[in-house]
Each structure stands twice: as C-alpha cells, then as structure tokens.
Amino acid sequence: MDGFPISTRAGRIKQPEIRRIFNMALAMKDVIHLEIGEPDFPTPPHVVRAAAEAAECGWTKYAPSMGDPALRAAVAEKARRQNSIEADPTTEVIITHGAMGALAALMLTLVDDGDEVLIPDPGWINYTGHAQLAGATPVYVRIREEDGFGLDPDAVRAAMTPRTKAVIVNNPSNPTGGVTSRENLVEIARMCADAGAYLVSDEVYESILFEGEHFSPASLPEVRDWVITVNSFSKTYSMTGWRVGYVIARPHVIRAMTRVQEHMVASVTTVSQRAALAALTGPQDCVSTMVFEYKRRRDLVVSGFNRIPGFSCRAPAATFYAFPSAKGIGMTSSDLAMRLLEKTGVALVPGSAFGAAGEGYLRVSFANSEANIREALARIERAVAEIAGSSR
Numbered sequence: 001m002d003g004f005p006i007s008t009r010a011g012r013i014k015q016p017e018i019r020r021i022f023n024m025a026l027a028m029k030d031v032i033h034l035e036i037g038e039p040d041f042p043t044p045p046h047v048v049r050a051a052a053e054a055a056e057c058g059w060t061k062y063a064p065s066m067g068d069p070a071l072r073a074a075v076a077e078k079a080r081r082q083n084s085i086e087a088d089p090t091t092e093v094i095i096t097h098g099a100m101g102a103l104a105a106l107m108l109t110l111v112d113d114g115d116e117v118l119i120p121d122p123g124w125i126n127y128t129g130h131a132q133l134a135g136a137t138p139v140y141v142r143i144r145e146e147d148g149f150g151l152d153p154d155a156v157r158a159a160m161t162p163r164t165k166a167v168i169v170n171n172p173s174n175p176t177g178g179v180t181s182r183e184n185l186v187e188i189a190r191m192c193a194d195a196g197a198y199l200v201s202d203e204v205y206e207s208i209l210f211e212g213e214h215f216s217p218a219s220l221p222e223v224r225d226w227v228i229t230v231n232s233f234s235k236t237y238s239m240t241g242w243r244v245g246y247v248i249a250r251p252h253v254i255r256a257m258t259r260v261q262e263h264m265v266a267s268v269t270t271v272s273q274r275a276a277l278a279a280l281t282g283p284q285d286c287v288s289t290m291v292f293e294y295k296r297r298r299d300l301v302v303s304g305f306n307r308i309p310g311f312s313c314r315a316p317a318a319t320f321y322a323f324p325s326a327k328g329i330g331m332t333s334s335d336l337a338m339r340l341l342e343k344t345g346v347a348l349v350p351g352s353a354f355g356a357a358g359e360g361y362l363r364v365s366f367a368n369s370e371a372n373i374r375e376a377l378a379r380i381e382r383a384v385a386e387i388a389g390s391s392r
Contacts, residue, residue, distance in 0.1 A: 009133060009135075013129050013132060014129075016125040016126065016353070017125070017349060017350065017352075017353030018035060018036065018037075018349050018353060021035050021337065021347055022035055022036055022347070024341065024347075025341060025347040028341075028345060029345075030345045031341075031345045031346070031347055032345060032346050032368070032372050032375060032376040032379070033347050033365075033368065034346060034347060034364050034365050034366070034368060034373075035347040035349045036365060036367075037174060037235075037321065037365050037367065038240050038365075038367055039235060039238035039240070039290065039320070039367050040367050040368055040369065041238045041286075041290050041293075042238065043237065043238050043239050043242070043275075044237060044279065044282070044283075044286040046278055046282045046283065047239065047275045047276075047278050047279045047282070048275070049278075050274055050277070050278030050282075051272070051274060051275040051278075053274075054270070054274035054275070055271050059270045059271055060270060060271065062266065062267055062270070063095075063268060063269075063270045063273060064267060065258050065261055065262045065266065065267050066093070066094050066095065066254070066258050067093070067094055067095025067096075067267070067268060067273060068095065068270070068273040068274070068277065069089070069090075070277055071095055071273050071274075071276055071277045071280075072089040072090070072093040072094075072095060073089040074277055074280045074281055075087075075089065075093050075095075075246050075280065076088070076089035076092070076093055078280055079216075079229070079248055083203075083206075083214075083218070083219055083229070084216065084219035085216055085218045085229065085248060087248045088251075091254060091255075092248055092249060092250060092251055092254055093246060093247070093248055093254070094246065094254050094258055094261065095245070095246050095268050095273060095276075096245040096246060096247060096261065096268065097243050097244075097245070097261075097264075097265050097268055098243040098244065098245040099202065099204050099234065099245040100126065101243070101245060101261075101264070101268075102230045102232070102245045102246065102247045103126070103127070103130050103200070103202070103230060104130050104133065104264070105260045105264060106200060106228065106230070106257060107130040107131055107133065107134035107166075108133075108134045108260050109253065109256045109257045109260050110134075110165055110166050110198055110200075110253075111131070111134045111135065111165045111166060112136075112165075113136075114135070114136075114137070114163065115135075115136045115137070115163055115166075116136060116137050116138075116139045116161060116163045116164045117131040117137070117138055117139065117165060117166045117167075117168065118139050118141050118156060118159050118164060118166070118167040118168065119131065119138050119139065119140055119141065119168050119355075120140075120141055120143050120151055120168065120169070120170060120173065121141060121143065121354070121356060121357040122143065122175055122176060122323075122351060122354035122357050122358030122361070123140075123143075123168070123170060123173070123174075123175075123354055123355055124170055124174045124175070124202075124354070125353060125354060127168050127170075136166075137163075139159050139164070140159075140355055140356070140357075141155050141156055141159045141167075142357045143155075143173070143176070143178065143357065144357075145176075145314060145323075145325070147178075148178050148179070148314075148317070149176035149177070149179075149314075149316075150171075150173075150178050150179060150181055151169055151171070151180045151184060151185075151188065152184065153184050153187040153188050153191060156188050156191060157191060160191070160195060160197070164195065165197055165198065166197060166198045166199075166200050167188065167192055167198070167199050168200045169185065169188065169199060169200070169217075170202040171185065171201065171202070171203060171206075171214075171215075172205040172208070172209065172214075172317065172318030173205075173318075174205065174319060174321060175321050175323055175349070175354045175358070175363040176316065176321065176323040177298075177316020177317060177318055177319040177321045177322060177323060178316065178317065178318075178323075179209070179211075179212060179317040179318050182215040185201075185215055185217045186217065186220065189220060189223040189226070189227055190222070190223055192223070192226050192227075193223040193225070196226075197226070198227075198228055198253075199217060199223070199227045199228065200230060201216065201217050201218065201228065201229050201230065202230045202231075203216060203229060203230065203231050204232045204234065204235050204236075205235055205319045206231070206236075207235075207236040207291065208235060208236070208294060208318055208319050209291070209317070209318045210291075210298065210316070210317055211317045211318075216229060218248060225250055227249075228247060228248070228249040228253060229247065229248040229249070230245065230247055231245060231246055231248075232244065232245030232246070233245070233276045233280075236279075236287055237286070237287070238290065239276070239279065242269075242272040242275055242276065243268070243269065243272060244268055244269075244272050244273060244275070244276040294320045294366065294367070297320070297366040297368075297370060297373055298315065298316060298322065298366055299315070300366075300373055300374070300377075301313070301322045301364055301366045301373060301377070302314075302315045302316075302322060304373070304374075304377035305322070305364075305380075307381070308377075308380060308381050308384050309328070309384065309388065310326060310327075310328035310329040310330075310384055310388070311324050311325065311326055311328065312324065312325045312328070313325070320365060320366050321363055321364065321366070322363075322364045322366060323351065323358075323362070323363055323364070324361065324362055324364060325360055325361050326360060326361065326362055327360040329384060329387065330387075331387070332350070332359065333351045333352045333358070333360055333362060334352055334353075336350070337349060337350040339383065340380060340383055343383055343386075344376075344379035344380060344382070344383045345379065346376045346379050346380055348362045348363065348364055349363040350362060350363075351363060
C-alpha cells in the first residue's frame with residue numbers, strides 16, 4: 001500500500017523477468033513452457049524412497065547448521081572423485097538451501113557496502129539481486145557468442161578494480177549453455193588470487209555436459225584459498241523442489257557462512273538432506289539417461305531455430321538451454337517474447353532479462369518433451385512468417 005515504507009534494499013530489487021512471464025503463462029491456456037529452467041523428469045525413485053524411509057525413521061528434527069555430517073562427507077568424496085577438489089568435510093563443506101541459498105549467504109558473507117561483484121552478462125538473473133541485497137555493486141562482464149559464450153579473462157581483467165571482492169563464474173552457463181575453457185578458468189582463478197578477490201564458481205550444470213569435460217578451478221592447489229565452489233542437486237538429479245545445495249571453500253569462509261546461514265534458515269530440511277545423500281551415493285544411470293535425452297532435444301531445438309528465417313542458433317555445449325539470436329527478426333527480445341506468448345502460446349524468456357548483452361536473443365529451455373518442442377517450433381515459425389509478412 002502507498003505510504004507504508006519498505007527498505008531501500010528491498011525497493012531496488014526487481015522481479016525476475018522469468019517469473020513475470022511464467023506467471024502470465026500460468027493464466028493462459030494451451031501454453032508450451034520453454035521459459036522455466038526445471039527438469040521435466042521425476043526425481044529418481046531411489047531418492048524419493050530414501051526420503052520416505054528417513055521420515056519414517058525419525059529424520060524430522062533440526063539438522064546441524066553446516067549440514068548432515070554424512071551428506072557433507074559424501075559431498076567431499078564426490079568433489080575429490082569427480083572434480084579433483086580436496087576438501088575436509090568437517091571444516092570445508094556446508095549444506096545450503098539450494099544454490100540460491102548458497103549464493104545469497106555467500107554474498108552476505110563476503111562483501112560489504114561499496115564492494116564490487118563481477119557478474120557475467122548475459123548471466124543468471126539472481127546474481128545481481130544477491131549482490132545488491134548484500135550492499136555490493138554489480139559490475140557486468142560481457143560474454144560474447146563469438147567466444148562460445150565463455151568468460152574472457154581479458155574482459156574480467158578490464159572490469160576489476162581495487163573494490164572487486166568477488167568474481168562470479170557460472171560454468172556451464174545459464175542462460176547461454178556456454179562453457180568457459182579450462183585455460184581461461186585457470187587464468188581467471190590466478191587473476192583473482194593475485195588481486196585478493198574470491199572466485200565464486202557456480203557449477204550447478206556441471207553434469208549436463210554434451211561436449212568436452214568439466215573443470216573445477218578449486219582443483220588448482222595454488223589458488224584454492226580464493227576459489228569457492230557452489231553446486232546443488234536441483235538440476236543433476238531433478239530435485240528442484242527439495243532445495244539442497246552446497247558450498248566448498250576454505251574453513252574461514254565456511255565458518256563465517258555458517259553463522260550467516262544460522263540466522264537465515266537455521267538448517268536445511270533434514271529429510272531433503274537424506275534424499276540428497278541417496279542421490280550422491282546411489283546409482284547414477286538416472287543422470288546419464290537425462291543428459292542423453294537433453295542432447296537429443298538440444299539438437300532438435302538448434303536445427304529447428306536455424307530453419308526459421310531471422311534466427312540463428314549456436315549449439316550449446318551444456319545445460320538444457322539454447323540461446324538463439326533473433327536479431328534478424330527486427331524486434332526487441334522483450335517485444336518478441338511477448339508477441340510469441342500472446343499470439344502462439346509459447347513461453348520464452350527475452351535475452352535482455354539476463355543483461356544488456358542478452359538483447360537480441362531468446363532463452364529457450366528444452367527441459368520439455370520432444371512433442372512439445374516440435375509443436376513450439378512450428379508455432380514460432382508460423383508467427384515469424386506473419387511478422388515478416390506484416391512488415392512488408
């Protein structure tokens with residue numbers, strides 16, 4: 001209501017464009033949802049069973065603020081085996097309320113008013129909000145299609161100042177599906193260490209990789225003190241609603257972050273942590289099955305958009321997102337996304353929602369069925385033909 005004050009901090013936070021479009025789409029009929037980044041696969045059955053068994057056995061009380069010791073040990077083992085990261089589970093791992101909770105708590109832990117946080121552009125929308133809520137100033141580092149949507153060390157170097165406290169790298173990237181090369185990650189990590197700035201490595205899409213191998217910069221011993229690894233179970237195991245993530249960092253970061261988390265959520269839901277433990281320690285064929293299907297859908301989306309006049313679409317190396325250029329259509333990405341939603345019932349996200357460098361692109365989530373993707377492409381093709389015809 002007008003006249004009732006809210007904090008300046010809350011007032012400067014904007015609603016993510018994804019949520020605005022999603023809410024509009026929910027109020028419409030016959031909508032194909034390609035806007036939300038959520039796996040359409042069910043959570044693996046053995047994970048669900050583990051949660052039910054945990055609840056029946058009394059895992060319904062508070063957990064330690066750092067997380068279930070068994071889960072922290074499993075995370076450390078996974079990091080050693082899969083990422084070549086050596087971490088002490090008792091002092092260097094914290095379980096968080098998803099990667100979202102991890103990043104929010106991290107910003108409150110790392111930055112003070114006036115500090116700067118480097119954020120990829122285009123990049124995940126919430127990085128900006130997390131930095132602003134902690135009092136920091138977001139500084140955007142442009143990533144380019146011609147670089148494979150990977151982060152360029154020279155661009156990071158040019159953006160750094162004495163006030164830079166953290167550099168966020170999302171690898172693989174949401175919204176572009178791009179992967180930053182090992183060589184560039186090594187250079188960026190060393191640059192951060194030399195400058196006394198933390199490298200926050202958001203690796204939530206590490207397992208949804210179609211080409212190449214994933215590299216974790218925290219595996220480099222010489223920069224380990226300055227690299228913080230963020231991950232979650234949401235995308236890899238189709239566990240978005242379970243809200244379990246984790247952070248691996250040096251003990252001084254984990255100690256401070258634990259104090260922050262205690263005041264935010266006390267601890268992560270105990271039953272969800274037992275489910276996450278089953279996900280890490282149980283069979284992994286469910287992951288490879290999902291990735292195989294995502295790759296088939298990726299190829300369908302890329303070929304489909306490349307057939308539509310005005311679009312060009314680079315094949316994403318990872319994630320379940322494509323980031324086709326619509327610069328040949330002659331509309332802003334926001335106007336085009338709204339036109340497609342209103343006229344065809346296909347929900348997409350304008351690239352401008354992810355930063356100024358995203359203008360001219362659309363983000364397409366192919367975490368949907370092949371049949372729905374084919375129908376969406378057909379609707380988009382018809383709509384683009386009408387737009388071209390009306391502009392003559």
